[in-house]
Amino acid sequence: MNTSQQKIYNYFEREPELKVLFIFNDVFLADELSVVEWKAGYRYVDFKGDWFTTKYKLDTEWADEKVILYFHQPSPLQIKSLQEKFPLLDLLVANMEYHHQDYAAYMQQYGLPSNMTLFVEKNIQQLQSDRMLRLLQSHFNDGSISEDVAVRAFLTSYLQQQQRVLDWDYIILRILLQGCSSERSKQTDFYSRLKAAPMVKAALDERLKSIFGCTVDLNTEAKVERLIQVLKYNSIVQNLAPVNADNYKTNRIADSLALQQMNRILELALSSSKTAAALQEVMIELGSDIHDDELIKWYGTEADYYFLPDQLCIPILRTLMEQSIVTEPQKVINRLEELIIKHSGNEDLNIVMDYNLLVARFYEGALSLGSLTLNTPNEYLECYRNVYYLTDQLYRLSIENYYKISPSIVLYETIQKVKYALDIYYAKLCNRINLEWIHCVKESGGLSSVHALRQENFYENQIKPIQKKVVVIISDALRYEVAQELIGALARRKHIAHLNTAIAMLPTETKFCKPALLPHRELRLYSEVDGEQNMGVDNRILNSTVKRTEQVDAYRTGAICIDYDEVAKYDQVKNREIFKHPLVYVMHDTIDDKSHGATAKEVVNSCRDAINELEMLVHKIHETYNVTEVYITADHGFLFNDQQFEEKDKHKVTEPALENKTRYYLTTTGNKVADIAKFPLAEVSGMNAENIYVAVPEGTNRLAAKSGGYMFTHGGASLQEIIIPIIISRQEREDVKQPVGVMVLDRNLSIQASRLRFKLLQTDAVSMDMKARIIHVALYNNDKAVTPVKEFILDSTDVLLDNRKVLVDLTLNQNVDVKVLQLKVYDITDELNPLIKENVTNNTLIGNDFDF
Incomplete structure (x- = not known):
């Protein structure tokens, strides 16, 4: 029962003869009374204008009830001119009209200041409603009540908010x-x-x-x-x-x-x-009368706009894509970082900006590569591990983001042109790098001149010496650049992982390369009944999980092979039994299985799925199944271009071939062929295969073949196909990693129009030695935050400093009349000792000097 309802009951209890209580023009009270439950014998009626029916019911079916009758008009007893138009006037005179408490008594009851007298007098009816009393109660209690609070309480109520005074x-x-x-x-x-x-x-x-x-x-x-x-x-x-x-x-x-x-x-x-x-x-x-295109015309696309609604952001993005992204990528990156802060938060445009950031970073990296002609094959390996792989990674990530963009967005045609140009640029760059690489390999006497672990020696060199439980995950087509991203995901866990490389066998084909990672004494080329070539491992073709288990068990008693899909569907009890074996090979096939003949979107999504699956699998193997040593490697990498390959673009194989695929063919002739590099199979594979040559395109060209996709392909000797990752992950019982550092990049920090924008730098990449850090950032006046306290997770694994910048945007949320504020950055684990404390000039106090 609310206060107003109790007052109404009191009217009837004090006056037993009272039949009808009239209430006039009190919206607050009407809202309350319309939803409360009434005791038996009481009826609340919201009068809608039917005088005859109301009078009839008062005399008949309501005759034995106490009736509360509400009218949406002033009282005719207060405004005499209304009396002639009020047919129930005689009934009103014979009964009573509801009146609120006297304003003076109200002020005394709640201890209101005298300067509120006029306001209370004029608004006493509404102030006594239960809704207003609930909103104002805390202010009555703590003495913070004022006319401003009361005004805001009214407006809060009008806005249908009831929890607190806004x-x-x-x-x-x-x-x-x-x-x-x-x-x-x-x-x-x-x-x-x-x-x-x-x-x-x-x-x-x-x-x-x-x-x-x-x-x-x-x-x-x-x-x-x-x-x-x-x-x-x-x-x-x-x-x-x-x-x-x-x-x-x-x-x-x-x-x-x-x-x-x-x-x-x-x-x-x-x-x-x-x-x-x-x-x-x-x-x-x-x-809409403030035309965005006019503002762009007057101030330009490079102006320092404070805020960018979508319609203003769109022409700026279009200009960046059409004029600057290829030739001035750093300028585009800087501008996009500003736009991300300033624009209105439209999700579709966010995706477009993310895409353009990746494209700009691709061009930034590509333009800084310098000469692609190196001296030795080992230099190419080193350069790919540290630099070249980023072009592949950024291209893949850009494609992944491209397919998140809605085709209905107004910028879509421009975006398509950017992507088309990127596809061509990347394809040419990849081809040039690999032409130089293959030329260098040939000039140096073949792949034997490359100083790196050979795939066929993986078990002997890496696994055999380990005397404790170990898990080997062979992820089909886990390209080196994808493994680099995986390392970043693994780095966020407390176990320690390192990424090394090896050289895959040629042809970089699953049926040859995957079995070579198992223990063996001999690898031999076999010719199958259908004319396809295959590889025997110790005189057996290992074309099933059962046969692979038999193979590894012959070299380490109790060792097994199992498919990832089996592990994924088993519960913890079954998997614990599996990982009790001394050596477990897990065959993971997400990328290769989903990418052959697939769309570009499916290819990049398969890479994302593989990263997520492997990161979770390694974590579970360490944490749940108690295995301290996990190796992840691949049978081969892949080439990927989101382009259609016309027949005229495919290299025709004109000599007899034992087997012909899109990136290699096997032949018995060592004769030179234009644009083709040939290697003795026995030298580049470890297979026993006399007088057999593997022929591969010198760049990234595809061969015409009866079957096989061209967008996603492998089998050749490109850096993307032949360099395979070896990730070694070891469980650390205690987290000894140090958190990454953080610093302010900008100097002379100042607030303009109540806003501070600046950049923080995550000084270290999250790695096997450094862990992520969560920070809180805000502006303070003494020890009181005068902006929202924003949280940032510093967890970037990017090796490039520029990509570890964090954009911070702080806006004052209260009036501040001091000249100097403090920027404070805290680690969330220590809110007493700031990591950073910088003075910030409050230029908001300085008037606008623009000359009108």
């Missing part, structure tokens, strides 16, 4: 967002209540004018169109000196404190995806 930023934001046509029903109710409270409306008008220079217009349907236009314009151009051509400059707000509050409202809207989307919607709907 501050002005929230109130104004909600009023603005109600301007959307989809919110008109809420808006209508809000303004009907606001009109009935003149003092509340006057306070709202004063607040809005102090920020926007205007207020709501009750004579228009949208009410807030002018406010939205001022907000949109100033949010965008406040950093810029006005130009004469700017036809909108009469909307400029010069007062720095007004801009500060406007920016707080903007940041509040952008702080959640829901309100950010609503802001975007209302700006499009009501701010």
